[in-house]
Amino acid sequence: MKKLFFIFTLLLTNSIFAQSYPFKITGTINSEKDKTTIEAATVHLEKVKDSAIVTYTISNNKGKFSLEGKSFNKDVKLFISYVGMDSYSKSIQLDKTSSLNLGTIFLKEESNLLGEVVIQSRAPITIKKDTLEFNVKSFKTKKDANVEDLLKKLPGVQVDEDGKITVNGKEVNKILVNGKPFFGNDPSITTKNLTKDIIEKVQITDTKSKSEAFTGEKGDANNKTINLTIKKENNKGWFGRVSGGTGTDKRFEGAAMVNRFDNNQRFSILASTNNINSPGFSFGEIQKMFGGGGNVWINRNGGFSINGRRFGGGSGIIKSKTAGATYADKYGKGFDVNANYFYSGSTSNNESKSNREYTLPDRRYFSYSTTTSDDENHNHSFDTDFDIEIDSTFLINIKPSFIVNEREGSSRRQEESLDEDNILTNNYVSSAYSKSLANNFQNRLDITKKLGAKGSFIKATITNRIDKADTEEINKSTIEVFGNNPSTENRDQKSTIDNNLMGLTTRLVYRFPLVTKKLFLDTKYRYQRDERENKENTFDFNNTTLQYSDFNTDLSSDFTYNDITKTPSLELVYRTKKWRLNFQTGFVNRTLENNDKLRPELSLQKEYNNLDLDASFRYQFDSKASIYFDYNLSNNSPNISQIQPFSDVTNPSNIVTGNPNLKPTQNHRVYMNFNKFNWQARTGFWFYANGTLYKNQVITNTSISDDLVRTTTYENTDGGYDIWGGASYSKKIKLDSITSINLRARTNISANKNFNILNNVKEGAKTTSLRPNFRVTLDWNKLAMIETSYEISFSNTKYDINNNQNQNFTRHSINIRTKTNVPKKLEWRNDIRYTYNPNVIGFNKAAWFWNATLVYSVLKDQGSISLKSYDLLNQNTNAQRRATSNYIEDSESTVLQQYFMLGFSWKFNSLGKKGKIRDHNFHF
Incomplete structure (x- = not known):
């Protein structure tokens, strides 16, 4: 075996390095007309034999270029191309030590004279x-x-x-x-x-x-x-995919997508269902497919939620269903339409456990909780997008959307609190059931009119929104307090909740050119009005009538709440080929007002006047590098739950009361990024940094009694911040025409400081984390791919007062991904992950997670049969640790366990030459 491996390695080495011709070709590119240097011209080398690309690069800001590498062909041809210029070509014969300086090369302005033979550019890269x-x-x-x-x-x-x-x-x-x-x-x-x-x-x-x-x-x-x-001849026909699978432990999956292209007309449908925590389609396939993506959550197990719609992954076992259709067409000149319908549904069950260690100014205490939940969710959404181009200066865009969401769920929670001597202090048990129906309608109208040829325009945007949500809840709970003054409190309540919102937002922008197509003054005005209606009727269970008939005023509400914002602003905009700068300042007038029918004496009317600022610049050094910087000053008013002065006693172990004297939070945000790519060396580098400093940040103020019952309100404080950033360096090393190595080093860093007040003592916690990642990928074209990565995560939390509670966390993760195509029709994929959490207490510290898939191509590579094994070693876990300003938590929840699945997939494509369509009949 060792001898065979040695012979294989020797043959591979010989194939890589034998008969190679190293070369270095340099030169400078100028314009023949004005004798100026040309930046971003494409220079590439081709094999004369088959016109295959050997290597390529881009000229720098001085017009200079350098091509270096190795070729297995002696006869090559050099091409230089630039938009608006005639291409340049030169035949070159390489030898063992080819080093050629072409000096200055002059490109002529593009000519296309009658009868002249024009060589079409085959440049791999063009910068326009x-x-x-x-x-x-x-x-x-x-x-x-x-x-x-x-x-x-x-x-x-x-x-x-x-x-x-x-x-x-x-x-x-x-x-x-x-x-x-x-x-x-x-x-x-x-x-x-x-x-x-x-x-x-x-x-x-x-x-x-x-x-x-x-x-x-x-x-x-x-x-x-x-x-x-x-290609024009390929813009007509059918294409898509269908797949299905069944496995052990009653696991299944199925998905289908069908698309029809007919030049400007497109029609597509998709559907999927499974119970393996998989969306059936990727995050990207759903996120923006129907205009979604405003409120996005993604977890490391592959699940995600978009605007309240949940797809796969996450905690628990989830069965998901999706279906959708999209249609796009162009009717006449200047009228485009796009319409989409989407349905998503899921049922899930989960059990989670958490252990927390709370740190008070004078003592510690512990809590242990277990929560089980069952949820069912159905979501229907429909939206359209109309583009009406009246003429070359006048555009109208109309985008209405409608969403219906139905949700039903139940949960059970048990929580125990113990003092620092591990003596049980209180016990809290609750069960909850809820059922809701929510409707959302939104329409956005954009009108844009260009004025003259100097870059002037006027834009108007009107967005109206109507939300209506009806919810029914039943909450039952028991809290037992032990110690010197033992007590027991039982609650059994039913609530009906109506939440309505009517929103209107208008924006006007007029751009006036100060210097034609370079310097502009934008005058802007924004008006937003949100009117919320909340009516919540809560009734206690009457043991005599056996009905929910006793009205509970403390847990009920009936109010309207208006949030009105008026913002006039001015913005200076400057742009050239290399520079883009803007500076905007606005005056924000915000009014909050309420009308409470249950508490008519309660007035929350507030008026805030603040300054908003935004300044940014972008500089393009050359065709390889650019830098961007942005500063933003904004103000966020507290939400209604934070300023309402009455108490929320839904959870008797944590009673929350609002503070009507809260001030708006002022956010100072700075962002910058830099990126550079070296075309010749195939190396890329980028980094970004983002930070926000808070003034009048809203924090919690909690008092904890001897029996560990919490009462919470809110306060403003200064000194909080969030800082995060990252950097990446990548390099591609081409060993030969089919083998390459990709190297990448990446790191993410973050630091934040947050505060809370516990028993009248303000405590600050500063958390910093560093997460470097190293990855090496060997890509052997059609035969094999091996990717290995290692990531280590460091986290440090320091407290201002309780220094003895400072924490250091470390987490290690190793990933190995392989793909082989030997023999030709068989593909073997492996995804192996090892995680080690040395600081986790009470749960598994280490786990191996191995997924493997065998795929065999059939039906002339249009179909495939697959055998998938999930969690091959049966060690999947999601145990994790986190720290806040007043507690440390170890947690774990239900995860999908080992299964094996046999599946079939088929791709079809009739986007053929000259628009010819071949019929396909299919089923699964």
Whole structure:
């Protein structure tokens, strides 16, 4: 065996290094007309034999370039291209020590004279102003590669295991096909289902809204948009996938997606169901597919929630169902429509345990709790998007949406509190049932009119929102207090709750050019009015009538609450090829008012006047590097629950009372990022830093009695902050035409300080954490991929007063991912994770988690049969530890356990040449 391995290694080494021709080609690129240097020209080397790309680079801001590497072919050809210029080419014959300085190369202005033969550019990369364009033919992938496989080959682009795409550290939050949305701009649906062979170009730009693109405004410097251009002959037909599987422990999954393209008209449907905590589709496939993504939660087990809709993963065992459809078309000139429907449903059950150690100024105490829950959730959403382009200067966008959510759930909780001598002080047991129906309607109208040719425009946005939620709850609880004054309190209550919201937001912007297309003054006005109605009727159970008939005033409410904001502002905007600067200042007038029918004497009317500021700049050093900085001053008013002075006694072990004297919290936020990519060396570096300093931050003020019953209110304080940031360095080492090594070092760092008041003593806790990660990936093209990563997480918490309670946490994680395609039709994937939590108390400190999948291709690679094993070692756990300013918690909850599943998947694609459609009949 050792001899065979030695022979294999020797042959591989010889294939890599034998008959290679090292080379170094340098030069300077100038414009022939004005003799100025040309930055960002594409220089690439091709094999004469088959026109395959050997290597490429981009000229720097002085017009200089350097091509270095090795070629296994002696005859090569050099190409230089730049937008608006004729291409330059030169044949080169390499030898063992090729070093060639081409001196200054002059490019002529582009000519296309009648009868002249024009050589079409085959440049792998082209830079057009703020757009980076990749030629798909220049990047080799496997035969049946999809767009995601293609993106992984592009320099500076990273695609993680969840399908999240970043470009030099900036997230791709929108994807377009031929300049138009596909499944709500969703990245993952597009990248996983479109095949590489129908794509011609990949273009990357800063993300812009439709109005920003229409007026030529700056985009979002921190997010990227990918546009895929499809060959005209491939823009008509059907494509999609279907899959299903069944496994041990009654596990199952099924998913289907069908798409129809007919030039401007598109229609797609999807559906899935499973009980393996999987959404059926990726986070990206659902997040932006139907305009969602406002309130997003993601956990490390692969689950996520979007605007209250939960998909897979998370704690507990979840059965999920999804179904949806999207339609897009263009009617006549200047009228585009996009309509979407989506249904998501889930049922889940979970049991969680937590152990907490509380630190008081004069003592400690402990709590141990167990919670079980069962939930069922159904969500229907429908939205449309109309673009009406009256002419080249006038755009109207209308976007109505409607959401219906039904939820039913029950939970049971048991909690014990013990003093520092571990003597039981109180015991709290509760059970709860709730059922709710919520409706939401929202419509946004954007009107944009360009004025003249100097960059002036006027924009108006009107958004109205209507929310209605009806909830029925039953809460039962018993609290037993022990010690010198023992007592028992029982509660059995039923509540009906009506919450309604009517909101209106209007924005007006007028841009006046001070210097044509460079310096602008924007005058803005924003008006927002939210009117909330809350009516909660709570009744205690009457043991005589055996009905919920005794009205409980303390737990009931009947009020309206208005929040009105008026904000006039001015903004200066300056932009050139390299610079983008803006400075905005606004005056915020905010009025809060209430009308309480149960407590007519209660007046919460407040008026706040504050200054908002925003200043940012972006500088593009050259085609390789840029830096961005932003400062923002904003003010957040306390919410209604924090300022209402009556007590919430729903949980008798923790009684909460609002404080009507709270002030708005002032937030000073600073953000910056830097990124650089070296095209020749294939190295990328980026970092970002983000921090917020709080003034008048709202914190809790809690008094804990001897029997450990808590009463809580709120106060303002200064000195709190949040700081977080990260950095990444990556390098690609190409060993030969099929083998490469990718190296990445990444780290995240955070620091925050928060406060609370316990028994009249203010305690501050500063927590800092560092999480470096190292990853090495060996990619042997079609044969194998091995990726290993190691991450260690350090966390330190220091207290201002109780220094003896300072904590240090460490967590280790090792991941190994492999993929082999030997023999050709068999793919074997492994995902192995080892975690070690040395500081966790009461739960498992270490665990191995191993998933493995065998996939065999059938039906000419359109279908596949898979055997999946989940948690092969049966050690899955989610034990974790965290620290706050007044307690340390160890927790664990239900996780999905080991199972094996046999599945079948089929992809179909009839996006053929010249729009010909081949019929497919399928079922599963």
